[in-house]
Amino acid sequence: MELTPVTDLPEIRPGDDLAALIADRADDLEREREGTVLTVASTVVSKAEGRTADLEDYPVSGRAEEIAARIEEVAGEEKDPRFAQAVLEESTELLIEAPFLLTETRFGHITVNAGIDRSNVPDHDLLLLPKRPTESAERIRRGLADHGYDDVAVIVTDTSGRPFRHGQRGVALGWAGMPASRDWRGERDRDGRELGVTVQSVVDELAGAANLVTGEGAGGTPAVVVRDWEFGDLEGSDELFRSVEDDLIRRALREWRFE
Numbered sequence: 001m002e003l004t005p006v007t008d009l010p011e012i013r014p015g016d017d018l019a020a021l022i023a024d025r026a027d028d029l030e031r032e033r034e035g036t037v038l039t040v041a042s043t044v045v046s047k048a049e050g051r052t053a054d055l056e057d058y059p060v061s062g063r064a065e066e067i068a069a070r071i072e073e074v075a076g077e078e079k080d081p082r083f084a085q086a087v088l089e090e091s092t093e094l095l096i097e098a099p100f101l102l103t104e105t106r107f108g109h110i111t112v113n114a115g116i117d118r119s120n121v122p123d124h125d126l127l128l129l130p131k132r133p134t135e136s137a138e139r140i141r142r143g144l145a146d147h148g149y150d151d152v153a154v155i156v157t158d159t160s161g162r163p164f165r166h167g168q169r170g171v172a173l174g175w176a177g178m179p180a181s182r183d184w185r186g187e188r189d190r191d192g193r194e195l196g197v198t199v200q201s202v203v204d205e206l207a208g209a210a211n212l213v214t215g216e217g218a219g220g221t222p223a224v225v226v227r228d229w230e231f232g233d234l235e236g237s238d239e240l241f242r243s244v245e246d247d248l249i250r251r252a253l254r255e256w257r258f259e
């Protein structure tokens with residue numbers, strides 16, 4: 001497989017047609033063949049969708065005051081209660097409130113600060129995640145089809161931390177034109193033993209690989225073309241976010257969090 005950044009994309013503004021901007025610049029898409037995937041950093045999807053905000057947009061609730069005070073107490077770090085308010089408004093469940101905010105976003109992704117970004121956001125304080133990243137991915141995929149690229153799968157990515165390990169990496173927030181995961185259950189290993197649990201989160205692995213190319217700073221390369229990669233013959237699944245019943249860690253946090 002080969003990963004190539006889409007170069008020369010401008011600073012993205014509200015209302016920009018990302019698919020058109022990318023189609024004009026991605027020579028690699030012209031050599032389209034089976035197994036082409038386009039990854040797009042959620043940062044530019046959010047910018048195109050006008051998901052910028054300012055701290056002054058968030059009148060502070062008592063809950064946000066409380067959270068900011070707790071974070072200051074536990075982490076010794078000054079927290080703007082308006083930021084806590086923004087996180088609450090983007091979230092459906094608060095899993096950890098201090099020393100950092102861990103929440104479930106409205107579209108089901110669990111991440112620190114509801115994924116609200118303060119880097120790469122000129123003219124505004126905050127950049128919220130896309131409202132519905134799957135719909136964003138579908139829209140970009142349709143836009144590419146309008147430009148003659150009929151079968152490019154699209155993954156909207158973000159950089160995210162993870163439990164248990166230091167370091168951040170790319171994850172998939174939404175995708176279109178391919179399943180999220182590849183189900184290896186029932187396949188056999190080299191000893192002939194049947195695999196019982198392995199469902200490979202392909203969209204996250206592609207997001208991680210693409211993040212190596214986009215970088216995290218001023219590179220200006222939010223979109224990456226992944227060529228010569230194929231999903232293969234295994235069954236696919238679109239289930240990536242665990243349901244509450246299925247999520248031991250989340251249930252443990254629910255019991256622990258307000259002690």
Ligand code: GDP
Nearest residue numbers: 009011012041042043159217218219220221222
């Ligand atoms: P995130 O992972 O979605 O939070 O996005 P990042 O802030 O890590 O940015 C990913 C890549 O997109 C980096 O190479 C940034 O320099 C680049 N980037 C961010 N905003 C823009 C933009 O408006 N235009 C262009 N061309 N690149 C951008």
Ligand code: MN
Nearest residue numbers: 043117158159
């Ligand atoms: Mn981000």
Ligand code: MN
Nearest residue numbers: 158159215216
């Ligand atoms: Mn990033």
Ligand code: MN
Nearest residue numbers: 189195198200
């Ligand atoms: Mn293994």
